Amino acid sequence: MPGSMGVKMILVSKIICPECGFQQEETMPANACWYYYQCNSCQVWLKPLKGDCCVFCSFGTVKCPPVQLGDNCGH
Known part of the structure; x- marks a missing residue:
């Protein structure tokens, strides 16, 4: 079962146009x-x-924090 306990979230991503x-x-x-x-x-x-779900997931070097935590985060 995925969870946020013990997961180190990365909060910086490089967006590549x-x-x-x-x-x-x-x-x-x-x-x-x-x-x-x-x-x-x-x-x-x-x-x-x-x-x-977002520009970080499409164009970033790191996925967004909700996705890093295993959340669907769908818009």
Whole structure:
């Protein structure tokens, strides 16, 4: 049974823009997801790919905290 006890959550992820390749390190909220994110280089707005709950799960180097804890976190 998955649980949060003993799980070390990672709160920093690098978002990699699929349009221009720019990489930006961001601190993720521990209890929420970011559904939209604007690239700091090309200004394109990113939103999650089908099946992902947030931009961190789609474009980040680390999945969002709720997913790290085993939560479905589906939007």
